[in-house]
Amino acid sequence: MKKPHSLKNILTIPLCAMSVIFITIIVVTSTLIVTQNAQEVTNKQINVSNGEILNNYENYFSSAISASDSIQESLANTDIKVDSIPVNSMLDNVKNVIREVSDISIYSYNSIDTTDNGKIIAYSSGFSGTNASEDDKWYTSAITNQQINNFSSIGEDGGGYTFFISKYFTFNKEADHGVLRITYDFGRVASSIAQSDLGEGGHITIFNNNYNVVYSSNSSFDSKELAIYKDLVIGSKEIFIDNVNYVLYISTISNTTWRVAILTNNNALIKTTNLYTFLLILFGAIAITLYILLVFGIAKTVTNPIAELQKEMERVELLNYSYKKQNLIKGSREVQELDKSFNAMMNRINELANKIVLEQKAQKESELKALQNQINPHFLYNTLDSIIYMINRNENDKAEKMIMALSKFFRISISNGKAIIPIKDEIEHAKNYLLIQKLRCGDSFTYYIDIDPQLYEYECVKLILQPIIENAIAHGIRNADDMEGKITIKGEFAGDLIRFDIIDDGFGMTEDKIEDIYNSFKDPTIHKGVGLQNVFLRIKMYYGDLANILITSELDSGTDISIFITKKDKIGDKNEK
């Protein structure tokens, strides 16, 4: 058979398993949720930041364009060639208002009469250029795309972080045409953009619709990246460059033919989520360990006292009923109660064991006493004297009868040392005793025996009738009178019990005498009516509470001693029959 689990295991294993499962689920789900959320939040942040960057550019360029527009608008009705001085100061004003503008200049153009083409007709302060020529890209592209503001690549025509916005326009009431050029300093915006945090390796690249790089915040821009840009066109996606994860975002820049690509390092996010996952697992593991320790601790405080109790109980198996002083076991209230009860039980067992030992001792003593009474030397001498007397008087038959009776009497008395004998034997024993006494004492008394034959099925404690008969003969025969004494032995069922009556017709007993005898039943130290007391104690010991001896007596008329015992047959208890 499989050994059942210990209480400790039953307590700890499911609790620990549960906690491990529970905490693992929490760790896994929260990791998933957090990484998902972090991804979303990061994507949102990246989107917002990209939007801001884009916005910066668009604002920048649209303010540049609106500067260009307002110049064109204000010159719509002006003949610049005539009024070049006020035009110059107007351009100066614009230049001074917009701090990124380095200079503004206007060149003439005529599609039919090309002689003056490229000739500078107005300019602001800070201008140090010359007439435009066919080689100037900003000039030719303004002529080609007359309707749009043309943005030159940064540093393409000028140098450093400057670029031109050039625009074909009409002035002097639609009569004349020209090209307006505004030179912008890109430095300021570039520096503000360089400050935006795109993570390690993150950078911004502006390129035109032919994928020529206009500007990149990454000084060592790898043109291989352009292939990735080309693949995406616009929008955003996650990409890997040299095993680094980036979010790439490409958008057009309004009012320009340029586009901006923003690369944001996404590794920071991965690092953060990894760190978070690591911490979560670490805390989860710590929580599980603490929990297991706690569960073990609790289990220990519960099971240790029980184990101690168990050790105590093991001593019972060794028949050691000694109990210890109270509350030596520390533990929960229940365990302490258990300990208390156990102690009480041990106490009780101890008491009972001692009682049994004492009772057995008393029984043995009583039996011994009874036997001693039987083997009373006086009785034996008297009997033997009687036998000798009979033999001398040649009353051999009588002597033989006596010897036989004596022999039977002693055989039954000893009964091979058995304490319980068949009722038949007990009656036989009484008969033999009565016979002996009758033979000895002549015809001073007669006796009658009236036993229900059904009683012979049962057994009883031996030597319960003889001591009482002895008393009856001793005290119940009124030798003084010449009357013949009469002793009656009756045996019958009384309900569930068996009742024996030993009736004499002697002097009887006073109430005090009877009271004394009853008292002697209760207190073995009182020695009154030794024979009755002895019988009473023995039947009580063997049959328990139901066994009893009742005395009914009337002075000068006789005494009736009734013995009540329970029915016990040869096999065992047949009370329920």
Next chain:
Amino acid sequence: MKNKLKVFLLLPLLLLSSCSNNKKLINVFIYKEDDTFIKSLTSQILINLNSPDYNVEVQYAAGNQNIQNKQIEKAFTWDIENNYYIINAVDRLSASAFVELAKKNYKPLIFINREPLNDTMQMYDECYYIGCNPYLEGSNQATLLNSLYGGANKYLGSTYDKNGDGIIQLVLLKGELGHQDAESRTRSFIGKISSLGYKYEVLETSYCNWDRKLANESFGKIYAKHAQTNDIELVVSNNDDMALGAIDYIRSRTDYKRVGDFIDNYFPIVGVDATQVGCEAIENGYLYGTVYNDAKEQAKAISWLVDAFINGLDVLNGPYEFDRNRVLYIPGEIITIENVKKIQ
């Protein structure tokens, strides 16, 4: 991540829809919702493309190119095979990105109303532009005035030549500065009027941003400036709304007479578009004439082109003649009091 999820969710739908005879999704991207002309163009497109085989989805960008970028980018993410694209770009300079997307996905593309740069159009064989012809509209303005004046040689001394110098003293009301249509219409008008033999003098040029109210204010100032000399002989506006702005000002004055009345103080005003209110003004005699920016015809051409894409027709050998194999200008009819009923 999210897109992937969406694709997964949409996959069954996709399979389902692909089972159910490949319904085509026609994406129409409009630069903003509250533009009068675009509104009628869009509704005309919806009428023309109304077919059980097509789903037409119109998305508005609220005048923001970034919003439109996202819309278009999304429309190029899944089931591209059954998607078709009509784009009214917020910023025509952004068009190159869409052309690239279309080219990458082998999808034809139609731009409407705002014409991309020629360079952009040349990037891809299968991108088309359908719109009005601003050059023709400008020159038609000149043509309709020519028929009013009865030829350049008759202008001198006519009732329209108020100061009798034989030169048209005119005011230009221009739309957005830098707008293709504004510049093209003005320039082609100037070109045509001088090629017809007229002498002209631009008294004032005013940018009024296509706006009636703005035109009202601007023209008020111009009129006040020239009230003394009374030398305004013509107002040429890039659209009807701005022309109506000028008319609003004039009607608030008592010294202006309508075309039917005798004409001491009269000067003609011409616009472009033939909007509802524009036509009403023609009927009332305030607006002399306009050039029809024909939303109906444009929508018809756009729808024909979509059908051609879907049914694999040869676009260039169809009923329309494409300029540079890509660009289709729908000519605008001249509208005066004589034919204004036709379009109402």
